[in-house]
Structures are given as structure tokens and as C-alpha cells.
Amino acid sequence: MTKALLPTLAAGLAGACALPLAPVLAAGGGEAAQGGEAAGHGLDPFVLAGLALIFVVAKVGGELFERMNQPAVLGELIAGMCVGALALVGVEGVETLRTHAVIGALAEIGVIILLFEVGLESNLAEMLEVGWSALLVATAGVVAPFFLGWGISAYFLPEEGTLGHVFIGATLCATSVGITARVLRDLGRLQTRESRIILGAAVIDDVLGLLILAVVAGAIRASAAGGALALSDVGLIALKSVAFLVGAVLVGHFVVPHLFRGVGRFRSRGVLLTVSLAFCFFLAWVAAEVGLAPIVGAFAAGLVLDEAHFENFNRRGERDLEDLIAPVGAVLVPVFFVQMGLRVDLSAFARWELLGLAAALTVAAIIGKQVCSLAVVERGVNRLAVGLGMIPRGEVGLIFAGIGASLTLPNAQGVAEPVIGPAVFGAVVIMVIVTTLVTPPALKWGLQRTTPTPEPGQDEAVAELGEDAARRTEL
């Protein structure tokens, strides 16, 4: 039933594929299916067809947008949205593709690998160099959208209580760095100061977002229960996040060199790649356990791994880790972005009553993060690009809104109502979609644009920018 879409799309390639599952196996029934699962046949064949479709639309979408001189990631997002739109005209199978646990997990692993790759291309020392800028950018990028969101909520939803306004403000804070990281990598700009500031600020943002969520949700729960917010809980969360980041740096410094020297003695195939990925997944898991996003852990893992640790492997003539991981990323990363597009709920745009609030929230989300560009303390940095790179809210905003939908506060009549009602949730969805789609072209434009008054020392960077742009148009 759910498989009807894919034969339709691929009917030209093999006429036989629309045949139903062999009746003999299907007739095995519930128990046989369970037996089969226990025996390692847990894979729903739908996943295979779904991945094949995702791979094809990702490449077609990416290619089309690259030819239009836009980042491939925008093409992947829009390709996913187009497939998702088929659900609106009643094509079956799209809903399964959108919600399938295995495809969702592969997409998440894809973005984890993307941030690991980005971390590998960055370097801890260089990241710490821009530490102050990153901290200030992150703080500015949290404070400004927070108060803007509060104000908009107070204007559009006067019947909501203060805690409700605060929660809506909080959903505008977090930065979802996946899109930005991908655009920066597609344009070959990961090595720039702007990129380091954005990535560092995104990590700090995740910590700040976690704290804000803890404070706001704690206050709401305490208020609903008639009690007071336990500040010790918030302190514990802050402690854990900071402990994770410091711990990752210490592990990188003291454990990783020994680990890879030991593993370098292994002779079997693929050991460098496998052990590195194990390290990445391990830190991503630890990050999730302390409440941070798994991608923060993956980025940290990439940051603390360094070419110097792989001497043993390079001496043997093995390929670089970045070379080895590239094919894995090339397969899985687009799954994330197509899936993100698939999950866009286009019907939100058809709810006229939402559009005013949605537009106001979107503008606040975009303008609010432009304050970041004022917080850069470094000289010779393309401030515009930093502000644009911080725009996307992605899934983080939705998670905040989802938690808001699960919390209740008594309204004026004393009846418990969700802090984020369905209408506000719809507006948040639109804000997330727009900030996600706007970022790739805006960031590309921002990076290519030379800053109006080049400060001393920036001339080289500007010259380089010009060259890059020239090289790109040649291609």
C-alpha cells in the first residue's frame, strides 16, 4: 500500500517492480515476520526503494541548483519539498518516506557525519583563537531574537501570559548549524575566520539554548505546580554541558594520540575510518546524554582529531581520513537535507490566519541574528556573512516549539492550555522553513560581497574573495 509511489516514479526502469510481495512470504503472517526479524531480516524493503529515490532526487536537485549557481543543498531541500508535495495530491508512500524511523535515523547519521567532516577540516587552536568573538556572537544572537520574539508575542497574542511570551522568544534563539556548515563547505570556505566564528558560536548557542529551555520550561512547570523554579537543576545542566566541552578537549589532548598510536598498529582494512567514526559516534552519544545536540559532539570529535594522530597510517600509504570519510558523507549527508525538505509541511502556508504572526516571527528571527555581526571583535572579518550564517533555525526551533506544545499553563479562566497552541506552532514551522531556505543563497551572496569599507589587513582576504568568485564563474 505504502509502496505505491515508488513504482509510479520508477515505472520506466523496471515493469516487474510493481508486483506485490511474494504471497508465500506475506502469508507467513505475524509470527513469521517476527521470526524473520529476529533472524536479521529486520530491513523493510521500503527503506531500499526510499533511499534510492532520495539519492536520485538529491543529485538531480543539487545539480539543477549548482547550474543556477546556487548551493547544492538548496536543491536537495527543494527536491525533498517537491517529493513531499506529492502527498498533497494523494500520492501514497510519501508519508511513510517522511516518517520512516530507519530513513530518519540515516538522515540524522548523515548530519552527524557532516559536522564530523566539518570538525576535521577545522582545528581546535584556530577555533579557540576566535573564542571571544564566537562567545559574543552567540550571546548577541540569543539575546536579540529572544526579546524580539517576546515583543511580537506580546503584540500578536495579548491574551497569552508572560511565560508564554518568553517561550515564544526562546524558540527564536537557537541556531541550526547544519545548513550553514554545508553551504560553507560547498563553497570551500570552511578555513575562513567567518566560518570558525559561526561554528564556534553555534556550539555555544546550543549550550545557551539548552539553558534557556531549562529555565523557561522549569519556570512554567513550577508555576503550573504552584512552586518555584529550582535553580540547582539549571546549574546542573550548565555544568554538564561545560563539562562535556572541556572533557572533549581533554580527551582530544590526552587520550586520542595514544588511542590512534595503538590503532595504527592494526593491519586490517578500514581500521582508521572505522575507529574515527566510532569516536565520532561516541562523542555524539555523550553529547546527547548531557542534553546537547548529537552534532555538537560530532563536531567536537572532528575538532580534536588531527592529521598528526594518523602518522602511522599515512606512512603505510593509506588514504587520508578526510578522503576516506568523503564517500560516506556523500551518500548520507544528502539524505538529511532531502528528508528536511520532505518534512516541510507546505499546508502551513495555506493557513491565512497564521501568516501575519509567521511573517513577524520570521523577520524577527532574521533581523535578530543580524545583531551578531555587531558582536564580532576581530578585525577584517566579513561581519555580514557571520550574521547571515546564524539565520537558520532548522529542527532546533521545532523541538523548542514541540516542548512548548507539551507544557500547559492555566489561562484567564483557570483552564490548562498548552503554552504553544496549534496556531503558534504553525507559525513557528513557517519561520523554520523560511529561515532554512533563505540561508544558502543569502550566505553565498554575503560571502561574495566585499565589505564596503575594507579595514586594514583585510585587503588580502578581499583579493582572495575576488579570485574565488572569478574561479567559480569560470567553472
Add this chain to the structure above:
Amino acid sequence: MTKALLPTLAAGLAGACALPLAPVLAAGGGEAAQGGEAAGHGLDPFVLAGLALIFVVAKVGGELFERMNQPAVLGELIAGMCVGALALVGVEGVETLRTHAVIGALAEIGVIILLFEVGLESNLAEMLEVGWSALLVATAGVVAPFFLGWGISAYFLPEEGTLGHVFIGATLCATSVGITARVLRDLGRLQTRESRIILGAAVIDDVLGLLILAVVAGAIRASAAGGALALSDVGLIALKSVAFLVGAVLVGHFVVPHLFRGVGRFRSRGVLLTVSLAFCFFLAWVAAEVGLAPIVGAFAAGLVLDEAHFENFNRRGERDLEDLIAPVGAVLVPVFFVQMGLRVDLSAFARWELLGLAAALTVAAIIGKQVCSLAVVERGVNRLAVGLGMIPRGEVGLIFAGIGASLTLPNAQGVAEPVIGPAVFGAVVIMVIVTTLVTPPALKWGLQRTTPTPEPGQDEAVAELGEDAARRTEL
């Protein structure tokens, strides 16, 4: 709760990791979790920790066994069994690792990629050259174990009816080619005639197994319903399998060259790898839809893809497809074998009453496939290796047994009883474990052994074998 194992194993690496999921997120509750899932956070962090653990034990196990001059795959299987054994001493989390849908799906994708890689290293014309041998080997390897299994069942389980004996015979028929393909690849022997015969026979075996299952299960269901077996159903299944194989060859001949010539014009990163994998997953899905194993489809996809199709890419200086897919395989293939080891139910060995039947079935399974070596019509082929390569039953035997457990027949008292009872199922599990573990060392030994009376024309092959063995001992 289920996460307790991993911190234990990894406690040395990060003390902070045993902290529970941040209470603020956990407290979001059901609705928030749903919201989160819809927003792309469907990944259970357990998967990350589980994969990290699987990667590490796979590499440690593989390395140990390679140093003992055994195929790495045996080390991966046994590493998985060791982790699985921790469940017996009460370590939590192992059960989740064993049954997690996402990890199971990744393992299945791993074996699909393995067979795709094996197919890429093979070539359709060469496969068809050994067609007759493969057909005869497959037939002999199905007929002999079938009657041996029937006889053993009649001897050990006289109370069971004829259809029951037939079903037990059927569980001994199928060959699970994953282990053999991996051993052949690890030893660099995929290009030999023996390998081609084994792989071809395994594909035909899958078709024959499907037909036997259809006939036997159909007869049992018809008998339980008091009707007769509808031969037209069996004919339909046969037709679909053959149509799939012929269709794959035709697609390879007529569609693939055009497809890759078109795709060769794409400029974006990773297009060759992604489109090839999409093709592999698509054929694996079609195979599953007609009732064959997905790995048969993946193998067929690899077989029909040929270097010649990738001219456009090679001319641009892109890496070979085999080079690109190797890292993906290096990551995912070991997941399958560790998972296979994890799923071994060691407690089956402690049920003494099973061991007689289990031993008899195992011997029948091994001896039965040695008849294959007599069916090789080619000259100059290491017949012993062909017979040994056909031994493993893997998950296919378990799926048969699982379907048997779901079918019922009236016993002497007229009460409906499962065709395969728990005791017989346990014996089948032991047979599968032993045939799986025995194959890697046996096949390695068989390949290194020169045949006792070299036939004319075989001298070169023998000399090559000797050289290879010498080269290996140097390493």
C-alpha cells in the same frame, strides 16, 4: 536503563557519560518526543553508542583473527558472540543492541553493499560462462541436503508427519552467501572460477529455495485447510524470479549505459557513487518485492554495472566506483557480521536434549553441500573449495524455520501444532551457527590446498595458488 552497558564498557574514556538524559528534555514527555521526531530528531542516541561499540569490537576481533591467519569475518562474528554473551551474565543494553531496528537495518544495508561490491568485482559474461556448473552445483546442493534432512527428521522425530519432515529438509537447502563472499574477498579470490561458480550457484539456490518454500508451505496450508496445493501460485513465483533475473540482465544491457552516460554529465560531488548505490538499492528492493533476498538484487546490480559505463567519470579524474564504495562498505559490512554474532543464541547449546538432532542436522547440512563438488562440470576447478563455500546457511535457514514455526498441522490427536516446534527451531539455530562459524577457516584451508591430482590445464592455477599462499605467509 538499556544504556547501562555502554558506559560500563567505556567508562575509562569519559566519566561524564553516565549522566542521564538531561531532565529538561526527558520531561518534555510524549508529545514533545513526537514533536521532536517529526522535526527530524528520530535518532535514538543508543544507536550512536551501539554503532561505536560495534565498530570497535569488529576491528579488535578482526585484527586478532587476522593475526592468527584466519579471515577477519570470523573475528567479527566471534566478537559479536562475546558481546552477546554479556547478556547471559546480566549486562543490560545487549538485548537492545541485538534487536534495535535501526542497527538491524544498517547491518542489512551492510550485507547489501557487500554483495554489490562483490558483484562489481565480478562480470556478467564470466558468470554466464560458468552457468552450467553453477546450475548443477545449486541443484545438487539443494537436492542432497533436502533428502538428508528429511531422513534425519524421520529418524529423530517419528511422530511428525511427512510434511513436517519435508519442511525440515527444506530448511537445509538454502545457501547464505554473505560469509563465503566475504571470505573470498578477504583472500583476494573473487576473480577465480571457484568464486564465480559459488556466487552463481548461490543466486540460483535462492530461487530454488523460494520455490521449495512456496511448494512446501503451500502444501501445508492447503492440507490444513483440507484443500490441494495450487500449482499456479508456485508457477507465478518461479516466473517472477526468472523475470527478475532476466530483467536485471536486460536493464544492464539496454538501460544502464544510457543512464550513466546521462549522469556522467552531472558535475556535482559524489554523483557516481550515489547513483550507483541508488541503482543497487533499487534492484535489491525489486528482488525483495518478487520474494528473493535483497542481496540477490544487489549482486545483480553490481554484476551489470561495468567500468565501461563510467568513462565520463574516469576521464574527469574521478576515483573508481570500487574505490569510492570501499569506505562505505568498510563501515557497514562489519556491522552485519557483528550483529550476526550478537544474535547467536548461545543458550541453545545448553539444551542437551537438542544436541543429538542439532548435530545430525549440522552434519547433514555440511555433507549435503559437499555433493556440490561432484556437480562441477568445468575442469581445473578446486571442487573442494566449491563444496566448502556452499556450507553456510546463515539467516536463510532461520527464516525458513521461522515460517515453519508459524504454520500449523493437526497432530495425531487432531490438535493443530506448529510444523517446526521450539525444539526443532533450537536445533536449526545450532546448525546455522555451526555452519556459519565453520566456513571461514574451512574455505581458507580448502582454497590453499592444492587438488590431489592436478588435471591438465590446471598447472597455472595451482602455481598461482602456491604463490599466493607464499605471499600471504610473508605478510
